[in-house]
Amino acid sequence: MIQHVDAHMMLTLDGFGTGLNQSRERPFGTIDPRQLARWMFEDADNNRAEIDAVVSYGAFVMGRNMFAAPGPDAWEPEWTGWWGANPPYHAEVFVLTHYSRPSIKMEGGTTFHFITNGPEVALAEARAAAGSRNVAIAGGVSTTRHYLNSGDIDTLHLKIAPLLAGEGDRLWDGLTAKLEPIAARHSKYATHIDYRVVK
């Protein structure tokens, strides 16, 4: 069996996955998550397959700002992510960071590991942890762009919400990967477009 590496990302029409001024209170900064993720919150029945797919992996890699808002260099030990006591991953999650921190075992099988020796090592650890299952790059924008450009991602699953951000972190800025559409589907609050990364 070939192990795949996928990425799932919510974007605005104008290509932003995060707005400006991300904070603990606003994980997407100036982008309103109730709008960006409206397809999940208000139309879950019609997007069940896509909602389930996001967390259907054997291990995950995420960027530092996907785990915590930008802040002081050192970790604040009470911060354990945005997802409460029982995060939706239920698997090993490898967080890219420059500052080491002990792993955090959460309820429901999620463990956050903090990887300080780079994205290649983080992905290798996730691949090993996933065993026979696939691996997902869980965001944010710059981490996903990194793994798209490095050729590590097989399929990019975009969920494009019909709103504009105007500024923030745009997936397209600096992207060098070549993409080919392989699926597209709409629901009321988002279009789901899947791209194969051409290698």
Added chain:
Amino acid sequence: MIQHVDAHMMLTLDGFGTGLNQSRERPFGTIDPRQLARWMFEDADNNRAEIDAVVSYGAFVMGRNMFAAPGPDAWEPEWTGWWGANPPYHAEVFVLTHYSRPSIKMEGGTTFHFITNGPEVALAEARAAAGSRNVAIAGGVSTTRHYLNSGDIDTLHLKIAPLLAGEGDRLWDGLTAKLEPIAARHSKYATHIDYRVVK
């Protein structure tokens, strides 16, 4: 019967319909039309419905730079558009401009009219010329954005090619219309996404 107003537009992933430095030799400027329209040129059989739909209207409105490259204010009478002697519209086409010019009757039923008294008048003339058929806004980006924001467009048909432009005229910049996805389909070189303009 209710007469609809649609718009069809090819965009890059990053939302550009035209690049920089549009010229007679490069109608899309720095965007390579062989890439932007590859779905038409190299995969026509799989995109037949969308190709036919673009020109299936009773009348059209287009911006000045959709008809001719930016240049001297006055029209050069030998320029009759990018489409040769027999343009694909086969209908009345109303070109927005600040400089009047006699109408040009082409082969195949296309006539270009040059409208100097604004987009409302151009659309009203197109509506009248279309009779019982629908009207299309044929581009370019700023003209389409204008009619999206004015609430005149019912459905926006995007054809998103998997390439990046980086700069040029981006549909999203300055868009105030609210959109709701109503259809999505992919082919190898483009995703076709249709949006209803929420009024």
